[in-house]
Amino acid sequence: MFSNNHDYTPAQLLVLGYLAVIITGTILLMIPAATTQSGGLDIISALFTATSATCVTGLIVVNTSTAFTVFGQLVIMILIQIGGLGLMTMSTMVAFIIGKKISLKERLLIQEDLNQFKISGLVALVRYVLIVTFVIEGIGALILFLRLLKDYSFWKAIYYAIFHAISAFNNAGFDLFGNSLEGFTGDIFINLAVIFLIILGGLGFAVLAELYNKRDIKKTSLQTKIVITISLILIIVGFISFLALEYNNELTMGNLSFGEKTLSALFLSVTPRTAGFNTIPTGSLKSSTLFLVIVLMFIGASPGSTGGGIKTTTFGVLLITVWSMITGKRDIEIFKRQLENEIIFKALSITILSLMLVVLVTMILTVSEGMDFLPVFFETVSAFGTVGLSTGITSALSSFGRLMITITMFAGRVGPLTLALAFAERKRSGVYHYPKEKIMVG
Amino acid sequence: MFSNNHDYTPAQLLVLGYLAVIITGTILLMIPAATTQSGGLDIISALFTATSATCVTGLIVVNTSTAFTVFGQLVIMILIQIGGLGLMTMSTMVAFIIGKKISLKERLLIQEDLNQFKISGLVALVRYVLIVTFVIEGIGALILFLRLLKDYSFWKAIYYAIFHAISAFNNAGFDLFGNSLEGFTGDIFINLAVIFLIILGGLGFAVLAELYNKRDIKKTSLQTKIVITISLILIIVGFISFLALEYNNELTMGNLSFGEKTLSALFLSVTPRTAGFNTIPTGSLKSSTLFLVIVLMFIGASPGSTGGGIKTTTFGVLLITVWSMITGKRDIEIFKRQLENEIIFKALSITILSLMLVVLVTMILTVSEGMDFLPVFFETVSAFGTVGLSTGITSALSSFGRLMITITMFAGRVGPLTLALAFAERKRSGVYHYPKEKIMVG
Ligand SMILES: [K+]
Numbered sequence: 001m002f003s004n005n006h007d008y009t010p011a012q013l014l015v016l017g018y019l020a021v022i023i024t025g026t027i028l029l030m031i032p033a034a035t036t037q038s039g040g041l042d043i044i045s046a047l048f049t050a051t052s053a054t055c056v057t058g059l060i061v062v063n064t065s066t067a068f069t070v071f072g073q074l075v076i077m078i079l080i081q082i083g084g085l086g087l088m089t090m091s092t093m094v095a096f097i098i099g100k101k102i103s104l105k106e107r108l109l110i111q112e113d114l115n116q117f118k119i120s121g122l123v124a125l126v127r128y129v130l131i132v133t134f135v136i137e138g139i140g141a142l143i144l145f146l147r148l149l150k151d152y153s154f155w156k157a158i159y160y161a162i163f164h165a166i167s168a169f170n171n172a173g174f175d176l177f178g179n180s181l182e183g184f185t186g187d188i189f190i191n192l193a194v195i196f197l198i199i200l201g202g203l204g205f206a207v208l209a210e211l212y213n214k215r216d217i218k219k220t221s222l223q224t225k226i227v228i229t230i231s232l233i234l235i236i237v238g239f240i241s242f243l244a245l246e247y248n249n250e251l252t253m254g255n256l257s258f259g260e261k262t263l264s265a266l267f268l269s270v271t272p273r274t275a276g277f278n279t280i281p282t283g284s285l286k287s288s289t290l291f292l293v294i295v296l297m298f299i300g301a302s303p304g305s306t307g308g309g310i311k312t313t314t315f316g317v318l319l320i321t322v323w324s325m326i327t328g329k330r331d332i333e334i335f336k337r338q339l340e341n342e343i344i345f346k347a348l349s350i351t352i353l354s355l356m357l358v359v360l361v362t363m364i365l366t367v368s369e370g371m372d373f374l375p376v377f378f379e380t381v382s383a384f385g386t387v388g389l390s391t392g393i394t395s396a397l398s399s400f401g402r403l404m405i406t407i408t409m410f411a412g413r414v415g416p417l418t419l420a421l422a423f424a425e426r427k428r429s430g431v432y433h434y435p436k437e438k439i440m441v442g
Numbered sequence: 443m444f445s446n447n448h449d450y451t452p453a454q455l456l457v458l459g460y461l462a463v464i465i466t467g468t469i470l471l472m473i474p475a476a477t478t479q480s481g482g483l484d485i486i487s488a489l490f491t492a493t494s495a496t497c498v499t500g501l502i503v504v505n506t507s508t509a510f511t512v513f514g515q516l517v518i519m520i521l522i523q524i525g526g527l528g529l530m531t532m533s534t535m536v537a538f539i540i541g542k543k544i545s546l547k548e549r550l551l552i553q554e555d556l557n558q559f560k561i562s563g564l565v566a567l568v569r570y571v572l573i574v575t576f577v578i579e580g581i582g583a584l585i586l587f588l589r590l591l592k593d594y595s596f597w598k599a600i601y602y603a604i605f606h607a608i609s610a611f612n613n614a615g616f617d618l619f620g621n622s623l624e625g626f627t628g629d630i631f632i633n634l635a636v637i638f639l640i641i642l643g644g645l646g647f648a649v650l651a652e653l654y655n656k657r658d659i660k661k662t663s664l665q666t667k668i669v670i671t672i673s674l675i676l677i678i679v680g681f682i683s684f685l686a687l688e689y690n691n692e693l694t695m696g697n698l699s700f701g702e703k704t705l706s707a708l709f710l711s712v713t714p715r716t717a718g719f720n721t722i723p724t725g726s727l728k729s730s731t732l733f734l735v736i737v738l739m740f741i742g743a744s745p746g747s748t749g750g751g752i753k754t755t756t757f758g759v760l761l762i763t764v765w766s767m768i769t770g771k772r773d774i775e776i777f778k779r780q781l782e783n784e785i786i787f788k789a790l791s792i793t794i795l796s797l798m799l800v801v802l803v804t805m806i807l808t809v810s811e812g813m814d815f816l817p818v819f820f821e822t823v824s825a826f827g828t829v830g831l832s833t834g835i836t837s838a839l840s841s842f843g844r845l846m847i848t849i850t851m852f853a854g855r856v857g858p859l860t861l862a863l864a865f866a867e868r869k870r871s872g873v874y875h876y877p878k879e880k881i882m883v884g
């Protein structure tokens with residue numbers, strides 16, 4: 001695979017691969033048999049939906065449960081699974097199945113996609129990824145099935161259980177209920193099953209593999225320590241803030257029991273990592289709550305996972321750098337390890353490029369759509385973070401607006417730095433260094 | 443001076459010094475003779491005004507021209523001059539006047555305040571700062587005086603010219619007209635004089651000194667090159683965007699002639715650097731325009747200047763780092779010079795701490811004030827950047843809201859990193875380094 005493309009860099013191949021999947025999905029969703037409307041879906045909506053599914057975002061311009069046939073829904077489900085597992089994992093799986101050898105070039109590509117730094121063990125990791133995915137999705141689907149049997153027929157319960165387990169583990173946020181999980185606000189079974197799928201899907205496969213294999217907690221990698229620490233902090237801060245902010249909001253959780261409030265706040269703090277399901281109506285949240293959700297969506301999930309955003313580790317590196325500067329440390333240190341300069345520069349670049357993308361798209365959409373600022377800002381960050389939460393403006397977007405959000409979802413999934421790398425001409429650095437000169441900052 | 447405080451760090455002394463000036467100002471403004479209202483100003487409003495003046499912000503809760511007597515206005519003008527020049531410059535001036543020697547400890551303090559890295563030549567710099575300030579303010583005041591004579595009596599024209607020249611050069615944004623410069627929207631004299639004062643005040647004294655002294659452009663320092671480049675980019679991008687965005691907005695520049703539109707757009711692109719004057723009503727700007735102004739206010743002016751924000755050089759370092767990462771350079775280079783890692787870490791820390799401060803305050807105010815999101819976000823960034831632009835909500839803020847904005851203005855003026863340094867316990871790094879370990883980001 002890709003063996004004829006000797007001139008392309010891994011970053012470029014990745015961008016092209018995702019584009020190919022999205023275009024295929026768009027064509028499939030435009031087949032009249034995919035939709036319940038006569039004449040089939042228009043191209044902008046099909047492209048939007050295919051991108052949203054492949055980039056595991058979950059923003060929708062047409063209702064997944066009523067506008068699509070089972071065929072259309074299966075296309076969406078497969079796009080989600082391809083997008084969530086990553087194109088390279090899927091290609092590797094195909095190669096396994098047809099017994100092909102994995103070349104070094106292909107390994108480099110997988111490395112770029114899963115964001116790994118060691119080439120050895122990558123094939124084993126991919127195999128592991130597939131097993132882990134199907135086991136976790138299986139357990140999730142089973143729990144959902146047992147609960148859904150109460151409300152649905154046997155086959156429908158199976159179908160819904162599988163669809164939503166895949167959608168949750170891959171942090172896709174697509175649903176067949178028509179109103180996400182708002183019908184299950186206080187349902188402890190559905191909530192905990194989905195939360196469990198979202199969190200595990202958002203930790204990243206490298207972390208999952210390590211948590212499963214390692215017995216000695218002292219030997220845990222720096223990566224896993226940072227991912228777990230930051231994820232926990234984000235969930236706890238979100239949970240407490242959301243409970244306090246929305247406690248008396250009658251449009252969201254104001255009329256619920258304390259237990260249901262707790263469950264809703266927990267769900268709301270987990271879903272920006274970057275699942276996109278909601279159990280309380282997003283459009284009714286207070287401005288301050290929406291703003292905090294925006295911040296959490298921007299940070300997103302952990303690297304090498306099914307989720308989007310700038311990633312928990314990127315956020316962690318920023319915090320660690322700030323802390324080291326404040327406490328006057330010479331090295332940037334955490335957990336008795338030193339971070340390399342390049343990691344910090346990369347974290348900074350990802351954050352700044354992401355901020356620039358989000359600001360630019362928000363500005364353009366505010367002008368083109370003539371909508372209020374906060375819902376547009378929310379929608380843009382949701383698209384960038386491949387989250388899929390919306391205050392409800394998605395289907396009211398103009399064709400131009402839908403294209404802008406489509407591009408933002410794509411940029412968010414591929415990652416702004418990878419995208420920039422795909423287009424940039426990389427100059428070899430010479431052996432010389434320029435002299436250093438200080439400047440003032442701040 | 444300060445010779446009894448051997449235990450304080452320069453950062454701590456700076457914070458304490460600004461606090462002392464603000465408290466003195468608050469007390470002076472509470473004297474009944476300072477205001478036209480009977481009984482004097484309440485403490486929250488006095489604290490707010492004194493902080494706004496000392497931090498050269500320009501946000502006001504009471505009208506400067508009608509609520510204050512000439513005595514009150516002179517207090518504000520002196521607080522602006524102290525705040526703009528920097529506490530240490532003022533103290534040094536006092537020391538000059540009384541013929542005192544400047545100790546090494548005091549030099550270190552001046553260094554912290556003016557953000558310099560060389561200790562030698564600091565006293566000369568301070569002397570230079572004073573001369574430059576009074577010469578530029580004098581020229582600005584003269585131009586303003588000649589124009590204001592058309593509308594005001596001789597003495598009032600002199601008074602208004604001096605007040606507004608000081609307010610403009612120090613990027614304070616206080617005015618005595620009651621509606622900022624909205625009465626002079628198309629006035630080319632007033633606009634160009636104020637723009638000239640704002641830009642020169644925002645470049646930073648080190649840059650001004652170099653521009654004045656250096657004849658050979660090739661020997662220009664990296665600092666000056668970055669400041670000029672970024673300032674120009676920000677003004678040009680702002681100018682073009684604002685002209686396009688507001689061209690047909692009848693509430694702002696829609697009904698003006700093309701020349702007046704150009705002048706308004708130019709003024710709007712210069713004032714976030716961080717003057718805070720406005721010639722068109724800020725509250726009537728479109729959402730997209732407000733968002734771009736927020737971004738420009740956050741970036742702010744150049745270091746060692748009278749302006750606030752994270753500073754143009756900080757923004758420049760971020761851009762340079764991103765560009766170096768994208769183009770695959772090993773060193774972070776610009777203008778044939780290499781940036782030291784510590785500069786990049788510092789730029790990153792300032793940016794992240796500032797973002798965190800702005801997000802936190804915006805969230806708190808959105809909850810406490812029950813106002814729309816965008817005006818609150820705008821007000822918070824305006825306070826942090828010591829800009830002083832407002833959509834008009836300042837005087838509607840609760841006492842709690844006023845205190846929050848007061849704290850934000852102070853944190854913005856001192857700088858969040860300096861503030862953090864003042865509170866943090868700095869541990870000496872040992873001679874050992876921890877082993878390096880990679881993690882994934884993005
Ligand atoms: K999602």
Ligand SMILES: [K+]
Pocket residue numbers: 498499500613614615716717718828829830
């Ligand atoms: K100002």
